[in-house]
Amino acid sequence: MAPTPAPGPRPPADALASKLKRTELQHKPSSIPGREIVQVLTEIPCGVQSGWHIHPGEEVGYILAGTVQMMIQDQPTLTLQAGDPFLMPPRTPHNALDVGPGTGQMLSTYIVEVGQPLAEFVDGPAAP
Numbered sequence: 001m002a003p004t005p006a007p008g009p010r011p012p013a014d015a016l017a018s019k020l021k022r023t024e025l026q027h028k029p030s031s032i033p034g035r036e037i038v039q040v041l042t043e044i045p046c047g048v049q050s051g052w053h054i055h056p057g058e059e060v061g062y063i064l065a066g067t068v069q070m071m072i073q074d075q076p077t078l079t080l081q082a083g084d085p086f087l088m089p090p091r092t093p094h095n096a097l098d099v100g101p102g103t104g105q106m107l108s109t110y111i112v113e114v115g116q117p118l119a120e121f122v123d124g125p126a127a128p
Helices: none
Strands: 021-029 035-044 057-065 067-072 078-081 085-088 094-098 104-113
Touching (some): 067 104, 094 104
Antiparallel strands (some): 067 094
């Protein structure tokens, strides 16, 4: 009997997958008890926002292509370009907007609570 092939890249099961192209590259147990590591490639079309959301753990990210404005609750907006890293603390509301000129791409590694959705939409800050 031939071994079952390992699953290939697939969309992660989270709220953001309904708005953006997200490809789960790997999903493994962590050495940190109660945590797992998930790596995702996210593509954000020009002019599209992710929507305000949170993650149940850290997001360690790197911009591969494009220019992305990262709005973070109670912090100044970051403008990130290809080659820029970012770190999002657990359960911190944030929203990413690709400002172009082409599709933005980011590689994110999440260190998250086991069994929790990778992302959940939340209300953004009140408009001034």
